[in-house]
Amino acid sequence: MFFEFLIAALLGIFVGIFTGLIPGIHINLVSIILVSSSAYLLNFVSLPSLGVFIISMAIAHTFLNVLPAIFLGAPDADTALGVLPGHRLLLKGMGYEAVKLTVLGSLLSLILAILLIPLLIIIVPKIYQNLQPYIGFILLAVVIYMILMEKGLDKKFWAFVVFIMAGILGILVLTMPNLRQPLFPLLSGLFGLSMLIVSLMKKVEIPKQRITDTIKIPKLENLRALIAGTFSGSFVSFFPGLGAAQAAILGSQIMGRLGTYSFLILIGGIDTVNMAVSLVSLYAIDKARNGAVLAIREILTTIDLNTLILFVAAILFVGGIATFLTLYLTKFFIKLIEKVNYSMIAFFVISFITILVFYFSSWLGLLILFVSTGIGIVPNIVNVKRSHSMGCLMLPVILFFVL
Amino acid sequence: MKEKTLLKVALICSLLGLLILYLISGNIEIKEKNIEKITLENKDEFVKLRGIVNNVVDTEKVTIMEITQPQQITVVLFKDENKTMPIQQGNEIEIIGKVDEYEGKMEIIADRLRVVK
Numbered sequence: 001m002f003f004e005f006l007i008a009a010l011l012g013i014f015v016g017i018f019t020g021l022i023p024g025i026h027i028n029l030v031s032i033i034l035v036s037s038s039a040y041l042l043n044f045v046s047l048p049s050l051g052v053f054i055i056s057m058a059i060a061h062t063f064l065n066v067l068p069a070i071f072l073g074a075p076d077a078d079t080a081l082g083v084l085p086g087h088r089l090l091l092k093g094m095g096y097e098a099v100k101l102t103v104l105g106s107l108l109s110l111i112l113a114i115l116l117i118p119l120l121i122i123i124v125p126k127i128y129q130n131l132q133p134y135i136g137f138i139l140l141a142v143v144i145y146m147i148l149m150e151k152g153l154d155k156k157f158w159a160f161v162v163f164i165m166a167g168i169l170g171i172l173v174l175t176m177p178n179l180r181q182p183l184f185p186l187l188s189g190l191f192g193l194s195m196l197i198v199s200l201m202k203k204v205e206i207p208k209q210r211i212t213d214t215i216k217i218p219k220l221e222n223l224r225a226l227i228a229g230t231f232s233g234s235f236v237s238f239f240p241g242l243g244a245a246q247a248a249i250l251g252s253q254i255m256g257r258l259g260t261y262s263f264l265i266l267i268g269g270i271d272t273v274n275m276a277v278s279l280v281s282l283y284a285i286d287k288a289r290n291g292a293v294l295a296i297r298e299i300l301t302t303i304d305l306n307t308l309i310l311f312v313a314a315i316l317f318v319g320g321i322a323t324f325l326t327l328y329l330t331k332f333f334i335k336l337i338e339k340v341n342y343s344m345i346a347f348f349v350i351s352f353i354t355i356l357v358f359y360f361s362s363w364l365g366l367l368i369l370f371v372s373t374g375i376g377i378v379p380n381i382v383n384v385k386r387s388h389s390m391g392c393l394m395l396p397v398i399l400f401f402v403l
Numbered sequence: 404m405k406e407k408t409l410l411k412v413a414l415i416c417s418l419l420g421l422l423i424l425y426l427i428s429g430n431i432e433i434k435e436k437n438i439e440k441i442t443l444e445n446k447d448e449f450v451k452l453r454g455i456v457n458n459v460v461d462t463e464k465v466t467i468m469e470i471t472q473p474q475q476i477t478v479v480l481f482k483d484e485n486k487t488m489p490i491q492q493g494n495e496i497e498i499i500g501k502v503d504e505y506e507g508k509m510e511i512i513a514d515r516l517r518v519v520k
Binding site for chain 2: 001002005006009046047048100103104107108110111213214215217222300306307309310312313314315316317318319320321323324327
């Protein structure tokens with residue numbers, strides 16, 4: 001069985017590299033394919049091996065998905081907020097550091113979360129039972145706080161406008177029937193294309209990227225980011241409709257003002273912790289909170305303590321390997337990005353994303369991409385935080401809980 | 404933090420994960436069960452068992468088999484495109500499936516089925 005699990009984990013990492021690096025190819029897609037072919041696959045492998053494969057793919061994905069977000073401005077929901085700080089560092093020649101910070105966040109938060117699993121198993125059912133009726137109001141309070149934190153009445157007003165516009169667009173897009181991959185055009189426009197277009201208008205040049213060995217971050221700030229990442233990443237994995245995007249807003253607000261470095265640690269941590277702890281939700285309250293865990297539940301029905309330990313072991317193994325892989329692939333990305341003119345890369349990425357959107361979501365997707373790009377440019381013009389564009393996911397979730 | 408330190412932490416993580424994976428893998432395998440030991444307490448559990456097909460009823464959507472070890476239990480296999488396989492009386496089969504109860508009798512909802520001979 002050991003070698004079967006090992007091969008499943010390695011294959012999961014392999015597929016996770018592709019889903020992480022290629023914008024628009026989500027782990028949910030692979031999970032759905034796996035579930036639908038599980039009856040056939042079970043002729044060759046055991047049930048837990050399929051679970052190991054899925055969780056390995058998902059964890060590897062959370063390490064690698066920052067690369068397209070930072071280097072190409074093509075994020076998914078989990079990394080959308082990391083695009084701007086990541087890109088800011090890229091334009092200072094610190095793209096490698098940006099990725100390294102998210103990897104640092106992913107790995108250390110993952111270890112912290114795993115250490116907390118015994119405690120989480122005990123408290124998750126209680127938290128879930130007591131907080132579920134108030135989750136919408138907690139998120140609403142976070143959003144109000146976020147808007148009020150903007151300086152001056154003018155900026156507060158624009159922050160509100162951006163949040164509401166993105167929110168309305170989010171509601172429209174997420175309730176559209178027969179739209180495949182609705183999040184891809186929505187998030188690519190709000191966070192990716194808008195940023196690339198602004199960069200093109202400003203005639204941004206990507207400087208030579210440096211590869212440094214050490215990143216100096218004040219220990220306390222590092223710790224704050226890790227705690228915030230672990231807490232918020234775990235917290236949202238207990239509740240339906242919440243994910244890494246909401247956790248990033250929650251985490252960045254509860255710990256007060258975080259610097260660019262710490263924010264990237266937070267983003268990296270949240271995504272990975274969210275995925276890992278959602279297995280605890282499956283074990284403790286029998287609820288699947290994301291596509292990958294849903295697929296595991298479909299295949300395994302329930303998980304016992306031994307299976308949970310098996311998955312945690314796979315997560316640890318994959319987390320370590322994914323750290324090496326992400327840093328190695330970042331160096332490759334840097335070599336590539338240094339050789340090509342930035343305007344050309346930006347133009348290529350804009351075209352690539354547009355083609356992918358058309359492929360996945362057809363003409364309707366292109367319309368969404370066009371509108372979301374327009375909304376995504378607004379924060380840059382009125383000089384408010386781009387995180388208000390996260391209203392596209394926050395508003396639908398708040399309304400779901402409050403109404 | 405130095406990159407070497409980060410990579411050392413990553414290496415320790417991977418090795419630790421590998422070690423736990425090795426230690427736990429022995430406890431994961433679904434143990435083969437005797438039909439006589441399958442009781443209501445095992446409901447919703449996954450079990451593996453082998454037996455001889457005693458009787459097969461094949462409908463459009465489901466195959467129902469009686470298998471004996473010599474004790475007898477009903478095995479239900481829901482058909483889909485991937486699950487279609489010819490099973491005949493006298494075949495020795497291996498099943499992994501979930502224990503269920505139907506009209507007071509224990510049965511197995513097969514997830515994986517292999518004809519041994």
